[in-house]
Amino acid sequence: MASALSGRETENTPSGRVAVIGIGIRAPGGVTDTASYWDAIVRARDLTGDLPADRREAFGAEWDDVVTRGGYLDNPFDFDARFFGMSPREARTVDPQHRLLLEVVWEAFEDAGTPPGAGAEATGVFVGITGQDYRHWLSGEPNSYWTVGNGHSFSAGRIAHTLGLGGPAVAMDTACSSSLVAIHTACRALTAGDCDLAVAAGVNLVLSPRTTREVGRTGALSPDGVSRPFDAAANGFVRGEACGAVVLKRLDDALRDRDRVHAVIDGSAINQDGRSATFTAPNGDSQARLIGSLLARIGLTGADIGYHEAHGTGTQLGDPVEMRAVTTALRTGGGVLHVGSVKANLGHTESAAGVMGLVKAVLCLENRLIPPQAGFETLNPRIDLTGTGVVVPGRALPWGPEAGARASVCSYGMSGTNAYAVLSAAPAPDPVPARDTGPVPGFTISARTPAALGELAGRYGEHLAGLAEDGYPAFAHTATHGRTRHARTVWVGADSAAAACEAAEAFAHGLDHPAVRPLAEDEPAPWPAPAGARVVASLPSYPWQHVRHVVERDGGQA
Structure with missing residues (x-):
């Protein structure tokens, strides 16, 4: 993590292009796969809603003085402990974020058509995680399960241990940029040869009022509970829950192994705001420098980017600063640039925001479609896009030649750590030789x-x-x-x-x-595996046999 705090950009070089070969996802509104996620995005659905009863009942009146509308997952305490060889007692004391990561990472490997045990010794795990709300559920003396079930480091370590993965296993907390920093770090580990396969993930759950109250004191939360990135009515964000995971592989290896490639990460970079107006205030110069330096190093210009998934929190301060950085760094070559933010659909999913934005960008590339910006009506008057070619789309648009062929994503942490990635569409797969195909038994x-x-x-x-x-x-x-x-x-x-x-x-x-x-x-x-005929298709996910696992606040267990 030293590079994230050094004030210098670090990047993955052009020779280190990385394939996204698997995706697992959970989002509000019952979203459990990329198909339902894309459907919600294209239909500009607002997936936020009222605070679930199980959260409110546990803390009662403590919720009364905070904004409770947000993007909440269905049944976050449910978990298939038996599948992962975990006892009910242990499962109840493990942070639900760690449990959710186990299931979503498994689903990402399934989407990749790659059993987690394949090449396990050379598989790395990189997790972006910030919240520790589950600690507020425990009363009495913590036990040994609780100690190793709630620290950030154990989120990545538990995945590696449970699935038998022997590569690097790292959890990182850079606030809202955590999961895109995790993806960047995974790409660097792949290009450095630290691992041959990597899973990078981010997770966020809102399980107690304490963190929401603390965030509310910064003035960043929307008092009416609506996230409106780039809009004149923007007045802050609502908190959101999500978990996303991507399985990554060096592109050359993925093509050699005939993996299905969702998209390609051409490069990624991170830097720090350094000195800005206040510790938590964004620094537009640092954001623009990050974008411009990565594009230069991978041989691209702003004209190559047709869609940019912005951090886009919907705050009066952050959105204008970010858009100035976008117009400065990305509008150097003409053409049209579409800019959006999935936070209008989900709320701000914080440590999961980067991976959720990256998955949205991947789906835009796969579908060659620019989705509408949910809830967008009138451009914030503090954002001037005159003559820039930047468009906040109000409806779904075909991704035509007037816009660059690539997508990019940025994610900015309140800690000051910024992350940026550039993606391109998957290359056309080589045809499977006729000799490798045969009757399917x-x-x-x-x-x-x-x-x-x-x-x-x-x-x-x-x-x-x-x-x-x-x-x-x-x-x-x-x-x-x-x-x-x-x-x-x-x-x-x-x-x-x-x-x-x-x-x-x-x-x-x-x-x-x-x-x-x-x-x-x-x-x-x-049916033995045909030599050289690996073909990956999308299949229904594993049917988890969920049981509710939660430590009650009175010290009992349910």
Whole structure:
């Protein structure tokens, strides 16, 4: 972390381009995957709402003098402890942020079609995390589980321990820029050879009123509970919850291994505000210097950036300063630049904000679409975009040639640590040689428990019902070779999507089907991995068998 505080920019060089090969995500409004996240963004949905009852009941009147509207996750205390080999007693005392990270990181590996154990010794873990609200739930003397369940360092260490990952495992707290700093640090570790695969994540939960009250004293919170980045009516932000994780790999390695690449991180950089008006005030000169220096070092100009995901908190001070930095550093080559901020949808997810913004930028690149800025009506009069080509989009727009082909993301911490990344679309994959393809004999369904196995079979059946036949080989390959083999496994012998759907749905409903048979724990699947034919498809996520795990404030446990 010395580089984050040195006042000098540090960057990943052009030869160190990094592929995003897996994404896991949880966001307010029931968002549990990239499809639902993108849908909310494109429809400009406001995913914020009232404080959940379980938070309010635990602290009662302590919430009365703070702004409670925000972006809240559904059931953040629910966790599949058994899946991760954790006892109920331990699970209750582990910070729900750490538990959420375990599930979302697992989902990111599943999205990558890469079992976490593959290359485990060379896999690094990088986590951005700030809050420690769960400590306020404990009364009485902390026990040993509590000690190792709530410190920031244990968030990354627990992921590495649970999944058996032997690369660097680091948790970092730079306030709101934490998760983009984590992504930057992961990219540097990959280019330096410290690891060959990395997962970078960020998480934020609002579990007690104390932190909200402290943030409110800074004057940064919206008194009416609405985040309005760049808008004339902007009066602060609302707090938000989220967890995001990306699996990263050196681009050359990802292409060699035929991974599915969501997007490419062309470069990233971090610096510090240094001396500014006050300790927490943003420094536009530092922001502009960060952007300009990275672009210069990776051989790009502002004209190459067509969409910029801004920090965009919706504060009267921060937005004008940031937009001046954007127009200074990115409008050096003409063309149109679209600028947005997902905080209007989610609230400010703080230590998760950087990864949530990066995932939004990845989805913009994948869909070649500029989404509308949620809630935007009139430009803040303190922001002057005259003649700059900068546009805050009020509706969804095709990403045309008038705008640069790349996206960029920035995330600024109240600590003064700034982070910036530039992304490009995934390169077209090489075609799979005909000799590597062949008849598909079927696929495996595997889970930890009988209940989870049946539920996963049902999810697979629903997915197969809408799957074109030419997508079935990739589905079967990923299900069989791109997911972890668990204690409960069945083989579905089906050579088409239609036959597979019928068999999976029958099994999910507890019916015998001639195409489905159980596999013993040590019995290999009847379909060895075809040499050189790795193909990754999107599959339904693992069905967590959730149980509510929370330490009650009176010292009891529920």
